[in-house]
Amino acid sequence: MSSSCGAPEQGADIQVGANEVVLTGKVRADGAPVGGAFVRLLDSSGEFTAEVVSSADGDFRFFAAPGTWTVRALHRSGNGQASVNAEGPGVHPVEVAVA
Amino acid sequence: MSREDVLVSAAWAEENLATPGVVFVEVDEDTSAYDGGHIPGAVKIDWKTELQDPVRRDFVDRAGFEKLLSAKGISNDDNVILYGGNNNWFAAYAYWYFKLYGHDSVKLLDGGRKKWELDGRPLDKEQVDREATSYTAQEQNQAIRAFRDEVVDAIGNKNLVDVRSPDEFSGKLLAPAHLPQEQAQRGGHIPSAINVPWSKAANEDGTFKSDEELAEIYGAAGFDGSRKTIAYCRIGERSSHTWFALHELLGHEDVKNYDGSWTEYGSLIGVPIELGSGKEA
Numbered sequence: 001m002s003s004s005c006g007a008p009e010q011g012a013d014i015q016v017g018a019n020e021v022v023l024t025g026k027v028r029a030d031g032a033p034v035g036g037a038f039v040r041l042l043d044s045s046g047e048f049t050a051e052v053v054s055s056a057d058g059d060f061r062f063f064a065a066p067g068t069w070t071v072r073a074l075h076r077s078g079n080g081q082a083s084v085n086a087e088g089p090g091v092h093p094v095e096v097a098v099a
Numbered sequence: 100m101s102r103e104d105v106l107v108s109a110a111w112a113e114e115n116l117a118t119p120g121v122v123f124v125e126v127d128e129d130t131s132a133y134d135g136g137h138i139p140g141a142v143k144i145d146w147k148t149e150l151q152d153p154v155r156r157d158f159v160d161r162a163g164f165e166k167l168l169s170a171k172g173i174s175n176d177d178n179v180i181l182y183g184g185n186n187n188w189f190a191a192y193a194y195w196y197f198k199l200y201g202h203d204s205v206k207l208l209d210g211g212r213k214k215w216e217l218d219g220r221p222l223d224k225e226q227v228d229r230e231a232t233s234y235t236a237q238e239q240n241q242a243i244r245a246f247r248d249e250v251v252d253a254i255g256n257k258n259l260v261d262v263r264s265p266d267e268f269s270g271k272l273l274a275p276a277h278l279p280q281e282q283a284q285r286g287g288h289i290p291s292a293i294n295v296p297w298s299k300a301a302n303e304d305g306t307f308k309s310d311e312e313l314a315e316i317y318g319a320a321g322f323d324g325s326r327k328t329i330a331y332c333r334i335g336e337r338s339s340h341t342w343f344a345l346h347e348l349l350g351h352e353d354v355k356n357y358d359g360s361w362t363e364y365g366s367l368i369g370v371p372i373e374l375g376s377g378k379e380a
Binding site: 036038040041043047048049050051052053061062063064065074075076 | 218
C-alpha cells in the first residue's frame with residue numbers, strides 16, 4: 001500500500017486488479033514517442049482528474065473508473081488530446097498525438 | 100497580503116538564479132525528477148524521507164526540521180523559493196511546513212516544474228553543495244494545522260473543503276486516478292464538506308488562477324467567508340495547495356490544513372461519513 005501521491009513508474013509492467021479500470025498508452029509526435037509530457041486525465045464533463053509525466057518511452061497510465069475519459073498531453077513541442085471509452089474493468093489503450 | 104508576497108513567476112525566478120540570499124528548493128517525492136535535471140543551483144528536499152517522521156505518522160519535529168534545513172544550507176534569513184512536480188503539490192506542502200515552523204520569507208514558484216519545463220527554461224544536473232548553516236525553527240504554528248477531533252467538531256459549522264476529485268469525494272475512488280486503488284479505509288467524505296477539487300485553483304500549466312477567478316470558484320461551491328475553514332484531501336498535500344489559495348492568495352484568515360486527511364478520517368471508528376455528491380437537491 002502506498003501512502004504517497006507520487007505516480008508509480010510509467011510504462012512498467014503492473015498487476016491489474018480484477019475490478020480496476022486502467023487507461024494506458026503513449027504520447028507521440030510525428031509517430032515518435034514523447035517523454036516528459038504532462039498527461040492529464042479529464043472526466044466526461046472535462047473536469048481534471050489526474051496528471052502524470054510520460055516516461056522516456058512516452059508511456060502513461062491511469063487507474064480510473066468505467067466511463068468516457070479525455071487524455072490531454074502538454075509538451076513544450078505542442079499539445080494534443082484523445083478520447084477513450086472504458087466500459088468496464090481491464091486495460092484500455094489510448095494514444096495521444098501532440099503537435 | 101498580495102500575490103507578490105507569496106508567489107514568484109518563472110521569469111522572475113530565471114532572472115534571480117544567482118541572487119544572493121535567494122535559495123531555490125525542489126520538493127518532490129520522486130527525487131529522480133530532480134536528479135534528471137533541476138533548476139540551476141536548486142537543492143532538493145525529499146518529501147517522504149526528509150519531511151516525514153520515519154516511524155510515527157507525523158512530520159519531522161522542530162529539531163528535525165532545524166537539522167534538515169541546516170544540512171541543506173538554508174539560513175533563517177534566506178528567501179526560499181519552493182517548486183516541484185505534481186503542480187506544486189509537494190512544494191505547497193513544504194511551503195506550509197516552512198510557515199508552520201515560522202519561516203516567513205518563503206514563496207512558491209508559480210506553475211512549478213511544469214511551467215518551467217513548458218517554457219523551455221534551463222535545467223541542469225550539476226551537484227549543488229551549499230555550506231551548512233545553523234537553522235533555528237519556531238514552535239509549530241497550530242493556527243494553520245487541524246487535528247482529527249477539531250475536524251469532527253467542525254462538521255456543520257466550519258467550511259470543510261474537500262479538495263479531492265469528485266470520484267474520491269463521492270466514494271467511487273479511494274485515491275487519485277494515477278495511483279493504484281489499494282487503500283483499505285472507507286470511501287466517502289466528511290459530512291457537510293464542500294467539494295472543490297484542488298485543480299480548480301490551477302490553470303492547465305500549473306499556475307494559480309487569478310484572485311477574482313478563485314473567489315468565484317469557492318463562492319459558487321458554497322464557501323462561506325464568514326466561517327473558519329479546514330481543508331483536507333487524502334494525505335494533506337493537495338489540501339496544502341488549496342490552503343495556499345485560500346489563506347495566502349485570497350487572504351482568508353482562519354484556514355487550517357488537516358494533514359491527517361482522508362487516510363486518517365476514513366479509518367476512524369465511529370465517525371460519520373457521507374457518500375455521493377453531497378449536493379442537496
